[in-house]
Amino acid sequence: MSQPTITRSWxxxxxxxxxxxxxxxxxxxxxxxxxAPRFGVAIGEHIFDLxxxxxxxxxxxxxxxxxxxxxxxxxxxxxxxxxxxxVALRERLLELLGExxxxxGKIQAQGVKLLPLAADxxxxxxxxxxxxxxxxxxxxxxxxxxKLFRPDNPLLPNYKYVPIGYHGRASxxxxxxxxxxxxxxxxxxxxxxxxxxxxCARLDYELELGIWIGQGNPMGDCIAIADAAEHIAGFCLxxxxxxxxxxxxxxxxxxxxxxxxxxxxxxxxxVTAEALEPFRRAQPARPxxxxxxLPYLLDARDQAAGGFxxxxxxxxxxxxxxxxxLPAHRLTLSNTGYMYWxxxxxxxxxxxxxxxxxxxxLFGSGTLSGPExxxxxxxxxxxxGGKKPIELPSGEVRKFLEDGDEIxxxxxxxxEGFASIGFGECRGTVLPAR
Ligand code: MN
Numbered sequence: 001m002s003q004p005t006i007t008r009s010w011x012x013x014x015x016x017x018x019x020x021x022x023x024x025x026x027x028x029x030x031x032x033x034x035x036a037p038r039f040g041v042a043i044g045e046h047i048f049d050l051x052x053x054x055x056x057x058x059x060x061x062x063x064x065x066x067x068x069x070x071x072x073x074x075x076x077x078x079x080x081x082x083x084x085x086x087v088a089l090r091e092r093l094l095e096l097l098g099e100x101x102x103x104x105g106k107i108q109a110q111g112v113k114l115l116p117l118a119a120d121x122x123x124x125x126x127x128x129x130x131x132x133x134x135x136x137x138x139x140x141x142x143x144x145x146x147k148l149f150r151p152d153n154p155l156l157p158n159y160k161y162v163p164i165g166y167h168g169r170a171s172x173x174x175x176x177x178x179x180x181x182x183x184x185x186x187x188x189x190x191x192x193x194x195x196x197x198x199x200c201a202r203l204d205y206e207l208e209l210g211i212w213i214g215q216g217n218p219m220g221d222c223i224a225i226a227d228a229a230e231h232i233a234g235f236c237l238x239x240x241x242x243x244x245x246x247x248x249x250x251x252x253x254x255x256x257x258x259x260x261x262x263x264x265x266x267x268x269x270x271v272t273a274e275a276l277e278p279f280r281r282a283q284p285a286r287p288x289x290x291x292x293x294l295p296y297l298l299d300a301r302d303q304a305a306g307g308f309x310x311x312x313x314x315x316x317x318x319x320x321x322x323x324x325x326l327p328a329h330r331l332t333l334s335n336t337g338y339m340y341w342x343x344x345x346x347x348x349x350x351x352x353x354x355x356x357x358x359x360x361x362l363f364g365s366g367t368l369s370g371p372e373x374x375x376x377x378x379x380x381x382x383x384x385g386g387k388k389p390i391e392l393p394s395g396e397v398r399k400f401l402e403d404g405d406e407i408x409x410x411x412x413x414x415x416e417g418f419a420s421i422g423f424g425e426c427r428g429t430v431l432p433a434r
Contacts, residue, residue, distance in 0.1 A: 006098030007419065010108075011115070013044030014097070018412070019422030020044055025093050026269035026424070027234065029073050030121040032112075037073025037124045042269055042424070043097055046115045050089075053114060058096060058103060062088035075127045075270070079214045079233040080359035083273075086214075086233070090274050123175050123268035127212065127360035132173060132264070133350060134208075134240060134364040135165040139340035141367035144381040160290050163297075163341040163349045165363075168240075169261035173362065175268040176426045180241055182403065182433040183262040187245035195249060199433035202244035202386060203401040206367040207314050207332055207377035207409060210238035210266050211343050213361040220354040225299040228344035229306065231357065234270035237312070237409040237426040238364045241265065244380055244400065264364070267409065267426040275421055276308060279413040283307040283342050296352055297345045306342035310423075311335055311412045312368055314377065319404030321394045328408060329392050331382060334368050334375045403432045 008015050009022040020026065020042040029037045030047055040047040050067045053059055059067055066085035070078035078085070096103055107114050136142055139159070146154030158164065182203055186195040214233035217223050223231055240260060247259030283303050292298065299306075312335060315328035341349075343363075351357055369377040376382045379400050383389055386399040401407070411423035 006094050006100070008099040009043060009097050010099050010101060010104045011044045011046055011097060013046065015044070017044045018420065019424050021419045021421060022094065022097060023419045024271065024275045024421040025090055026271045026275065027075065027126065028269045029075065029124045029126050031124065032116050032121045039067060039070040039073070039075065039078070041093060042118065045118055047118050047121055048093070048097060049114050049116065052110070053096070056106075056110065056114065058107070059092060063092035073124065074360070075233075076360035079127060079212060080216070082215045083230055086272060087274060090272065123177075125173065125175050125266070126268060126270050129170040129173050129360055129362050130358050131361045132168040132170040132364070133165050133361070134168040134260070134366065135163055135341070135346055136366040137163055137339045137341040137346065138366045138368040138377065140338050140371045140375070141369040141377055141381065144369055144376065148380070148385050160340070161294065163346050165346070165350070166255045168264065168364065170362070172261055173264045173266060176265060176424070176428070178263065178265060178428060180263055180265070180428040180430050182430060183243050183246065183258070184433050185243060185246040185258050186249055188249040200243035200246055201400070203430060204242045204244050204379045205314065205401070205407045206240035206242055207312055207334060207369075208238040208240050208367055209310065209312070209336055209365040209411075210236040211346065211363040211365065212236065212270055213347070213357050213363070214359060216358040216361070217351050217356060219356040221351070222354060223347055223351040223357070225297055225302060225344055225348040228347035229273070229302065231347050232273060232343060233359070234272045235276065235423075236270060237267040237411050237423050239265040239407060239409055239426055239428060240364055240367070241428070242378070242380075244385075263428070265426050265428045266362070267411075267424050269424045271421070271423055276310075276413065278415055278418045279309050280305045281307045281309045281337070284337060293345065297341075297348055299344065302342055302344045306344050307339065308336040309413065309415070311414065312377070313410040313412070315408040315410070316392070316398075317406045317408075318392060318394060318396055318402065320396060321392065324394060326393050331379070332369075332375065332377050334370045334377055336365075336368060338368050338370055339365060401430050403430050405430050
């Protein structure tokens, strides 16, 4: 599949929309005026209410089953249906919302019942997340951070064999806009031998790609690398908020714990594999001397087209910048091309021991930094652990995040000859410790 034959929508704001033109059609769960959460699709400045469309008799066959599975404000059962119904729904939406749709008048006549303004709606988590796993596949980040902790040995010997990950906390994943309360915990100040307890002083963001699992696997079975991409329902942006001082004290020997589990923010729209199809790319060749992936992680088709070209951006505003009307300051411009492992390799690896994945599980890619200044996906890397503060347009300086700071993640796909699509935003503002 490449570009749909219908490329313009009669929903005027969709045409040329930075994130949600007709070619994207990301899926999500929204509510309006305090209503129960509903299944919808973003189109320009609007949300097309799929449950209202179902009631209006606009959906049939597999597209109808797809929306029926998602009623009640959680997409897990829809994710579990896999690719077929998802594609059928997309094709029906291209017909309904595309220019020249014979149902244009009927849909428009229903007004906000079918097409509310997104600005009047509230977004929710798209699924009940039973399990969340955070990987570490951004090799530039792994090297940048490794250098800070182990200057002579930045990358541990398992990195090029194992897609490293750890089990994260699902209960504290929140959609964009949720408040980020500064956590409290144990930290070991430099030069001390016993820890302090108090508010985190080194609060950071991590720029990651989120991966939604579609069809799962029975416990004891594994998902073959050749089939793994079919088990992914879609993608989002993910901010793995991190308390660096808590992390530095607690992380050995089992990895991060309370330094990560206080909140993880995600963009609420699920961008499908179908929408991302034009922006697939070959997985970058491994540098000379790197080992080949073990056979259970190696698939020719995955190597040829299992990567993505998604531009990822992080912006910061402080309370003072917002008061002065200053624009958001860009901290990071990076790309999914810095992933050392593909999303299919993450799925195959996660299940190779018989671990059960379930529809609506969420993976984080790990921080996706590039190798250069301006491409670092965390303040830990940008300020070298607080040694090199950055200056903001307001004249303020930052080593780590202060109360009132807001972090905004954005993701965009561009390719000559194709409409650009985006992920929408993932925002969060830091509130003082309580
Ligand atoms: Mn992370």
